[in-house]
Amino acid sequence: MPVVNRSLRWEIEDQMKLHGYNINQLAELTGINPGNLSMALNGISRSMTINQLDALGKLFGKVPGWLYELYTEECISEEKLSRPRLVPYLVRCAEVGRNDCIDAVVSRILESPKNVNIIFSAAEKLFHKGKHKESERLYEDVVSAVKDSFSEMLSMSHYRLFAISIQSTDAEKNWKAVIRFDPFRNRLPENHQLDALFQLARVCFSLKKWSEVEEYASELEVLSTTLCSEEKLVPKRHPVYYYGMGLLYKAAIAEERGLYELSKKYVHIYANLEWSEPLDESGQKEVKQFEIWGKANLYTLEVLSGNEGIINEYADYLASLNRLNDVVMGLIAIMKSANT
Structure with a gap:
């Protein structure tokens, strides 16, 4: 036969x-x-x-x-690679779990290092579709293939891998993700830098890495005011949010260290945020939110500082809230102060 x-x-x-x-x-x-x-x-x-x-x-x-x-015969010939075919092919292979096909095609693509952008494009498509786990292996291929440490594609791949890793509740894994991504934070495209710094600060705060949080918070303050005048930049949120978060983290660190007066100074600033340019609707909403947080945190700091005269007023404020988590945190602050 x-x-x-x-x-x-x-x-x-x-x-x-x-x-x-x-x-x-x-x-x-x-x-x-x-x-x-x-x-x-x-x-x-x-x-x-x-x-x-x-x-x-x-x-x-x-x-x-x-x-x-x-299907690779539709994408790769002896003469050239077909990017319009390869990118959707890699995406679909990842979505349906054909990792064997990904391995075979990636090795062919990387025969010429200049073609690594095909893999990066597929990874980005998967990431933006919410297929984070599926995109992870492709970003790792990019990281392994790109030798220029200042490549924007390399820094973005590290940023995506960081974003994927910190979805975990594993503290050790999250700390390793911070260490791995940290050297690339200032090499990102500017419209991603603010959110990257915020995420670094957020993760380190959860890990009680106060020195690192302080460093990232300071960078947030400076960078948010530096970039606010550049109209082409479109970070995830209004720059005033990142500015306020930098101050909020500094206040939180001072509180953790028992420096209540210093913490109050930071809170007063973010509770009354001033911006160099007129704020649009989204910016005004951010300022209003910091005003709400600031009021609650000032009550907390007064109680922690031993101001017994404000406890009834604080209790009335907590009773007016509909947010259970804020009420619990307020009660903890009162108990902590009483015990002290």
Whole structure:
């Protein structure tokens, strides 16, 4: 019996015969343009897309990822790589768990280091689709392949890996993520730097790494005011939020160290935030939120400082809140002060 070399088109034609479909029926049932489908199956000028292959596989009752190991012939030839084919192919391989195909294709792509941006693009698409775990291995491939330590693609890959890692509740893992990402924080595109510093400060605060929190908080203050005038930058939140958070973290650290008067100074500043430019609606909302936090935290600091005369007023304030967590934290502050 003769041995048939498997190919994408041979497998599809075999399924067409098995199900009794001609090209027009196949096109109608899958929603693929008949002309495009005909050219794709006959190898005339147009390659098959991964979405078309998925549509065919679904019609034939195949599992997701069907024939993906053969799809590389649509993406890579001896002469060149097809970026428009490879990026969605890598994305789909990651989504359906065809890691064997990813490994095979990545090794081919990285035969020329300049093509690493294909892998990065696929990782970014996965990340923005919320497929963080699936994007992780591709970002790791980028980190391994890029040798220029000041490459924006390298710094962004480290930032994404940091963001993925800190979703864990494992303190040791989160600290390792901070250490790994820290050298790249100032090499990020400017519109990502503020949120990166905030996340570093947030994680280190949860880990009680006060010196690191203080460093990142100071950088937040400076950078938020430096970048606020650059209209092209679009951080996740208004720059005034990051400025306020820098002050809030400094106040929190001073409180942790028992420096209540110093903490009050920081709280007074973020509770009455002033900005160098007129604030839009989002900026005004941020300022209002810091005003609310500031009022609650000043009550806490007064109690911790031993101001017994304010306890009834503070208790009334806590009773007016609808946020259970804030009430609990306030009661803890009163108990702590009483015990002291």
